Amino acid sequence: MDNKVHLITEQDIHAYIDGELSGERKAAVEVFLAERDLPLERAARYLRNNFDLKAVRDEVYRDEKLKSEIDRLLARRKPRRHLIGASA
Amino acid sequence: MTNQANTISTEDLNACLPALYRFAYTLTRNDDRASDLVQDCVERCLRKQHLFDGQNLRSWMFTVCRRVFLNQIRRDKVRGVAVDMEDAPQSKLSISAFQEEKMHYQDVVESFRELPHNDKVVLSLVAIEGLKYEEAAELLEVPVGTVRSRLSRARSRLRDLLENSGEEGTVVAASV
Numbered sequence: 001m002d003n004k005v006h007l008i009t010e011q012d013i014h015a016y017i018d019g020e021l022s023g024e025r026k027a028a029v030e031v032f033l034a035e036r037d038l039p040l041e042r043a044a045r046y047l048r049n050n051f052d053l054k055a056v057r058d059e060v061y062r063d064e065k066l067k068s069e070i071d072r073l074l075a076r077r078k079p080r081r082h083l084i085g086a087s088a
Numbered sequence: 089m090t091n092q093a094n095t096i097s098t099e100d101l102n103a104c105l106p107a108l109y110r111f112a113y114t115l116t117r118n119d120d121r122a123s124d125l126v127q128d129c130v131e132r133c134l135r136k137q138h139l140f141d142g143q144n145l146r147s148w149m150f151t152v153c154r155r156v157f158l159n160q161i162r163r164d165k166v167r168g169v170a171v172d173m174e175d176a177p178q179s180k181l182s183i184s185a186f187q188e189e190k191m192h193y194q195d196v197v198e199s200f201r202e203l204p205h206n207d208k209v210v211l212s213l214v215a216i217e218g219l220k221y222e223e224a225a226e227l228l229e230v231p232v233g234t235v236r237s238r239l240s241r242a243r244s245r246l247r248d249l250l251e252n253s254g255e256e257g258t259v260v261a262a263s264v
Contacts, residue, residue, distance in 0.1 A: 034147035044114035050215045052196045073227040
């Protein structure tokens with residue numbers, strides 16, 4: 001659509017997987033990944049790791065030190081009204 | 089050119105298939121499931137081709153593939169396919185593929201256990217709890233950039249650990 005050049009970094013790929021990107025930046029990462037086999041495979045693997053970690057959540061949280069830290073951090077979470085319904 | 093944007097040629101579609109299959113295989117870790125995913129993805133792309141903007145077919149197909157895979161994961165989660173042995177015959181997973189899947193999850197748990205504590209925390213917040221980077225940064229009292237770099241490091245360590253656990257390469261043989 002335009003001639004802007006986007007420099008895509010490793011961290012952009014993580015951000016893409018985690019749903020942090022939108023608009024032009026997201027499209028740029030998609031095009032970048034579509035044209036490169038290795039980064040695409042790596043992105044798919046990270047994406048898969050996200051699902052896997054969710055799937056083994058209970059086992060992961062058997063680590064009491066980790067579980068108590070996550071609980072402590074999440075307890076400090078503020079309600080974020082502006083994020084509600086903003087997932088699309 | 090813009091008039092052509094709403095149609096996808098069979099030639100273009102076929103050219104995308106090998107890469108799409110590799111992408112699907114990395115996601116599903118199983119030949120049959122990868123083939124099914126590609127099939128679902130192609131069907132969806134053809135049905136929804138009026139939504140294709142005519143820019144980059146490969147990129148659009150990966151986006152569709154990712155979405156179809158997400159839907160399958162959600163559906164399987166509801167049906168308990170990945171965790172409930174009784175559901176296995178109904179699903180397209182053979183018993184050996186199912187065991188393979190269980191072993192893979194075990195590898196994930198064990199590899200995760202090996203990570204430094206900070207890696208575990210950031211991955212738990214973002215990958216398991218689904219927090220936005222900004223929110224994770226607030227809770228950890230670090231800049232967003234630190235969350236990004238920790239996450240990138242943690243994922244690459246996890247990837248190395250998983251590769252060393254010997255899981256790669258065993259799947260193909262087991263699923264034939």
